[in-house]
Each structure stands twice: as C-alpha cells, then as structure tokens.
Amino acid sequence: MRHVLLTDYRMLLVLVLIAGYFSFATLTEQYPTGADAARQVVALAERSCGRGASVVIVAESGEEALAFSDAAEDAATAAGLTVDDAVVGEPPEVAHELDRLTEAGTVPAAIVTTRAAAQWPLFAAMPERYPALARTPVISPVGHVWPSFLRRSNLLAIADRIVVIAIVAIGMTMVIITGGIDLSVGSLIALSAVVSTVLIRDLAGGASASAGAMALCCVAGAVLCGCVGLVSGSMVTFFLVPPFIVTLTMMLVASGLAFTLSGGQSVYDVPASIDRLGRGAAVFGIPNTIALMAVLYAVAHVVMTRTRFGRYLYAVGGNREASRLSGVPIAKVILVAYAICGCLAGLGGIVQASQLQSGAPTYGVMYELYVIAAVVLGGTSLMGGQGRVLGTLVGALVIAVIQNGMNLTGVESYTQKVVLGAVILAAVLLDVSRTRGRFSPSPRRESLS
Numbered sequence: 510m511r512h513v514l515l516t517d518y519r520m521l522l523v524l525v526l527i528a529g530y531f532s533f534a535t536l537t538e539q540y541p542t543g544a545d546a547a548r549q550v551v552a553l554a555e556r557s558c559g560r561g562a563s564v565v566i567v568a569e570s571g572e573e574a575l576a577f578s579d580a581a582e583d584a585a586t587a588a589g590l591t592v593d594d595a596v597v598g599e600p601p602e603v604a605h606e607l608d609r610l611t612e613a614g615t616v617p618a619a620i621v622t623t624r625a626a627a628q629w630p631l632f633a634a635m636p637e638r639y640p641a642l643a644r645t646p647v648i649s650p651v652g653h654v655w656p657s658f659l660r661r662s663n664l665l666a667i668a669d670r671i672v673v674i675a676i677v678a679i680g681m682t683m684v685i686i687t688g689g690i691d692l693s694v695g696s697l698i699a700l701s702a703v704v705s706t707v708l709i710r711d712l713a714g715g716a717s718a719s720a721g722a723m724a725l726c727c728v729a730g731a732v733l734c735g736c737v738g739l740v741s742g743s744m745v746t747f748f749l750v751p752p753f754i755v756t757l758t759m760m761l762v763a764s765g766l767a768f769t770l771s772g773g774q775s776v777y778d779v780p781a782s783i784d785r786l787g788r789g790a791a792v793f794g795i796p797n798t799i800a801l802m803a804v805l806y807a808v809a810h811v812v813m814t815r816t817r818f819g820r821y822l823y824a825v826g827g828n829r830e831a832s833r834l835s836g837v838p839i840a841k842v843i844l845v846a847y848a849i850c851g852c853l854a855g856l857g858g859i860v861q862a863s864q865l866q867s868g869a870p871t872y873g874v875m876y877e878l879y880v881i882a883a884v885v886l887g888g889t890s891l892m893g894g895q896g897r898v899l900g901t902l903v904g905a906l907v908i909a910v911i912q913n914g915m916n917l918t919g920v921e922s923y924t925q926k927v928v929l930g931a932v933i934l935a936a937v938l939l940d941v942s943r944t945r946g947r948f949s950p951s952p953r954r955e956s957l958s
Contacts, residue, residue: 520886520903520936524910531914532656539655540624543573546650547580550621551588553648560589562618565610568597569626577623585621593617600631604638611641620647657917665796671909672798673698673857674876675902678883679809680738680850682901685884687846688826688893689745689752694854694880696763697734698873701858703767705730706776706868715778723783727862731855737763738851742844760877767870775869779862787863798860805853809898822846826893882933883908890940907932 541549554564566581568574578597585592593615596606603626610617620632620642627649636643657663677694684691705727709715713722737759744755789797813819821842824832833839857876862868886904889896911932915925 520888520900520907524903524907527907527910527914528658531658531910531917534914535657535917536654537657538652539657539660540650540652542623542650543576544580546623547577547621548584549650550648551581551584551590553651554585554619554621555588555590557646557648558590558618561591563591563593563615565593565607565617565620566595567603567620567622567626569623570598574623574626581621600629603629604631607635607639607642611639616641617645620645622647622649624650624652658914663913663917665799667906667909667913668799668802669796670913671905672802673861674879674883674908675802675905676805676860677850677854677857677876678880678887678901678905679805679898680846680853681880681884682809682887682889682896682898683813683822683846684752684850685881685889685891686822686826686893686896687843688829689843689847690756690881690891691738691741691847691850691854692753692756692877693737693741693759693763694850694857695873695876695878696760696767697737697851697854698858698861698876699767699870700737700763701730701734701855702862702868702872703730703771703776703858703870704733704868705859706779706862707770709780709783710776710778716780718780720782723780727859730859731852734763734855734858735848735852738847738849738854739844741851742847745847746840746843764870771868771870773870775867777867779866779868781866783863784866785863787860787865798864801860806898806902813898818842818845823894826895828894879908882929882936885933885940886936891937892940904936 540546551564554562558564564585566578566585568578568581575597578595582592582595594606594610596603622632626632627647631638632647635645635647677698681691681694708726708729709718709723713719713726718726741752741755741759744750745752786797786801792800813822821832821837824835824837825839825842829839854873858868858872861872865872883905884896884901885891886907887896887900887902888904889901908929911929912925915928920928
C-alpha cells in the first residue's frame, strides 16, 4: 500500500501539502452567520440572563439577517426567553425602535444581534443615548480562529467548481492510457450544452418543457458528442491519422457547429428546473454534481481495474503489437475509449448548462488543457499504458485547490496562470522521468556520444 501511495498516488501527498499550506495561509477569525449565529447568541443570552428574561433581536438588512432574526425568535422561545421586539433594518430604523421601547418603559435584559450590526456606532453610544439601556448587554456571535479554506462552503465550492473537468477527465484518462489524446473535449462541452438547450427551446416547449423532455434533449446532446468521439476514434484506428491532428480538427468542427446552432448567442429559453442537476442537493446537503462525480469515478475505477475492457486499455497503450498478437481487439478498444470520452464531455456540457441555466458556444474554452493536466497530474503517462482513474481525480482536485487557494489569498489571475503552468510542466517532467528512468540520458544524447 505504501508503495502505491508513493508512486501512482504521490500527488495525493502533494494535494495534502497544498491544502495544508492554504489552510495555514487563510487562518482568520470566523464568525457564525444566519441560523447558526442566532442559536449561539440566544444560548449566550440564556446563560447570562437566565430563563424568562426578555430580549430584543436586531439584525441588518438582507436575506441572511432575516434568517438570523427568524431563527433567533424560534431559539429564544425554545429557551424560555421573552422576545420584546425583533428589528431587521438599518441603524435609523433600529434607533427609532429603541426610542419607542425606552419611551414605553421596556428595558430588555439583553440585545442579541449579528456580528455586523454589533459594530454599529449606535450601540457604542447607547449608554449616552439610552441611559435606561446602559446596563443592557449587546450579545453578538463569538468568533473562533479557523482557516477560510477549510470552511464547509468553500470545500463544497472547490468540488463543485472542478466537477465538469473531473467528469471529462475520466474519458481522457482512458484515451491517454491507450496512447492517444483528445483535444476536442472543450468544444464538445459547448456543443452538448448548445444542442441540449436548443432542442429544449425548439422542440420540448422552451421554458415550459417537462422534466422528461429535458432529459431526452440532454441525452441527445451527450449521444451526439459520443458520436463525434466515435468519428475521432475511427480516424485514428482505420486511417491511422495521428490523434493530435484528428481531435484538433474535431475541436474546430464541434466549436463551429456550436456557434452555428446557437447563432453565436447564449440560449436561455429553458425551464428554471434545469438547475436541479447543477445546483440541487439530494442527500445530506451534498450537491448533485458531486454525487454524480463520485458515482462516475466509482464505476470507472471498477471498469479500469476489474473488467476485461480495462485490461485491454492498458495492454493497447503498453504494447500495441503484443496486444494484437495476443488477440486484443485493438480497434474496438480505441473506438470505445474515444466514444466514452466524447459522451463524458457531453455530460460535462449538460452539467455546465444546468449550473448556468443556459447553453452557449463559449463554454468549455481551455477545458481540454485543464482536463489533460488533471490526467497527467494524476499519474497517467502520456506515453500510454500507465495510469489510474482515481489518480486523475486527485489531479483534478490539485488544480481546483490551487485555483481556490490563490483566489482566497488574493493572487491575481495572471499569476495564477503562471503557477498552474509551472505545476503542469512539473507533472510532465515527472512523467518523462518515470518513463525514461531517473538520470538516464535522452536518445539524442546517446546518439551524440
């Protein structure tokens, strides 16, 4: 097990180290918000004032503040506290309400409020402005030191952001293991998103389309991309055209089709419910996209390690001639690998269309580079015959963590490109080193010696 982690999954250690660095770099004082903050301050009020005490709830304007106010009222009632008033608004509105309470002779035992509202000058000047409230404590959420990087919302954002690249990278892993490459996946993402949304708009009823009709349109988009992948595989297999040239051509064709079908515009006439896949959450609050990604990687891992097709992939990429002599159906294996890659690129386009509630020919720009980078970072050799799909997932996470961490630490976008490029180059150099053997001379040097 240790040998596997140090070789095939050594990027897992890199991922942990990068995550550790950004965790340390983003250590800040964190404060609960919304309902969590409400429960905390009500508990503090009960502890300091006792059951039966009266409180006034104050929150600034906004949806999160409204959630705080509602949750605080519920928590106060459950804790046996009396709510004299609940005010959600700006300082003048709160001041007016405090004037009314003091004129009526109402003196609450405590004022519970949000972190932002507690910093208003109004509360700092309260002893002078409202002498009756001079001894009334203003209770706000208590903070704790925690990395912004490790907040649950940020971790889910990392996984949600990388999900399209990670899904497409499954198919790319299969293609690269066979010794090929597919540069068309970025354009296939756009083509699938456009085809799916155009079909929904023109054939399924647009914004009033049913869930079943939307599903069929999305399947059509993914199947079309699978057919494009099948064409690429056919050219590579039967006409012996280099994969780089074939898929570069298909990248241009798919991009051109996406722009033609959409008229160069985004397609927005789709039901609002299309976002259920991209933004919804089904079980334990886990986003549907993350659940889908996990299922796909589990299936791909089983296919790659436990099936005949998986063994054939490695055999074709490791030694094509030996595979042919052993009876491996090389043409069929390559065709299926490219078709799967195309279908998964199409699925990635559907996910992106769901996340953005539209389809556009500009989706997927530069994604082919990120996908290939994730595969290489995950330990798959560009020479073919070596790699693991779970390593690809680690590679995708490395890219997402680096991007997210640099955003949190304020690194500008241009510098981020330089860093990501350096990481990818390092991964390629490691791949070359592993393939040729450490410190071994290159063929060019041997010929010169």
